[in-house]
Amino acid sequence: MLRRSSRRRLVDKVVSISAIFSVILAVILLGSILIEVVINGARSLSINFLTQPPGAIGSGLGGIGPAIEGTLIVVGLASAIGAPVGVLAGIYLSEFAGNGIFPSSVRFFSDVLVGLPSIVIGIVAYISLVLTLGSFSVWAGALALSIIMIPIVVRVTEETLKVVPNSMKEAGHSLGIPKRKIILHIVLKSAKSGVITGIILAISRIAGETAPLIMTILGTDLFFTSLTGPVDALPLRIWRLVSQPYQYAHDFGWGAALILILMVLGLSLGLRLLAHRRGFKIGTIAA
């Protein structure tokens, strides 16, 4: 009896220690990423680095100006397409659709869409936009990223809208307010912060995407000229810099990584502070 209970205690100890060990391991590894990016990245930061276009390969000159500009343009455009479509589809699922075949399949297939590798979406954008229009373009990149964004926004919007109490909608109906006004002024208004959460989560997700961009915006050393031409982006620039055999290029890569991480974590952190102040919870499922 005594031996049995001491064995149980031993197992308990072992499991507790391995749980603590996994935490320590994760803190070391993930902490190392942040520390390396900050230390190595800070070294190459300068006004020129942030604003200049890249110099000739191997020259050690120039910066990542076009990449920062390109990321803002492509991600901005993708959000301008993805956020409204995602929110509208979310509203449909939560307010208009029941559990019929069409809404259920929209739910099911948006979940499938979330799980698709982004490079496959890149291939599709390449074939259907780049090949048919004849050039790499900002549009192709933005549409590819919006396909990644939409299903995330759809599901988060639906979940948040569902939580709005029915009594609020019923109050609206009893006053004879038309349904679209109820949705616009009552449901969306009270679920606003949740919907914004979904959008920001999705934006921070697509801002770091690299694979679909190779096939759509291609990357360039020049600043933005037109929506139908190629443009640069931060993740793409990091990839190209790292693949060059020069130490300065690697330092530039770290610098670009620092800027990208600041953008993404800044969004995320801002969102969480907002969440904290407004007192709502953020689910991680959609992230």
Next chain:
Amino acid sequence: MTIGAAAYTLLMLALIVYTVGDGSQKIFSFEGIKFFTGTNWNSVEGRESFGALPYIIGTLISSGIAVAIGVPISLGIAVFLSEMASSKISTPLSFVIELLAAVPSIIYGLWALFVFRFWILNLIEMPLYNAFGKSIPFFGVTPFGLDWFTAGIVLGIMIIPIVSSICREVMRAVPNTQREAAYSLGATRWETVRIAIFPYAKSGILGAAMLGLGRAIGETMLVTLIIGNAIGAAAIPTSLFSPSQTLSSLIANEFNEASSDLHLSALIGLGAVLLIITMVINIGARLLVSRMVKVSAGVKE
């Protein structure tokens, strides 16, 4: 308007399936079943031969390692955060881990290439090579840290933040009465987790693991940086330290330099295989989870 937006979502998926299917038709009629079983990859005109087997193996094995490493560590973290730590420790720690889930994978790749690769090389690969390199062929290739083993481990690290955040959330959603009942029977902490928490949270944990697997299979740029980018039969992992290639990394490496329509179609064919693998996992996991939830009826969160 809203129904149009919902239809747009479906339309996009249909477009993806159609485009990939249509684009890969050429290679499937050229290679037939050999596309899945062949190991030769040659895009030189007149000698074209495209076999995807090495990359299918490379994809499955690297993401297998990723799940084998990432999921247990994530579970350990989730158990620590939800069952062991006081809220003074667990609140900031969960916050940081959730933030890390937003770090783009290209940054994991950068770190792996310049920092982590050398840890693996010096702490694991060189000692193994020096000890067994001459006697066991599996350790017989001179390691550089650019191989499927490193790639798998980095993918495992990459999925830790998201998998552990979801697991923690799922485990925290288990009602306290479950824990109290187990403790009142004299269960130790581990026994409580095993008999009261895991059964309740298993569908959520499985979902998290599947999400991690999906991320690891589809990850592209990180893999191209550290897997060594071998081509053809050389990409079949024969040694722990041999360079390899995954479906997605090969697409990324060759897509912009595709030399002919057939070559392009072969790369799209790789995309089709990737699409099929992820869809099967995704749909399978969803059916499994919904069945499990039905079986343990009433305990869905």
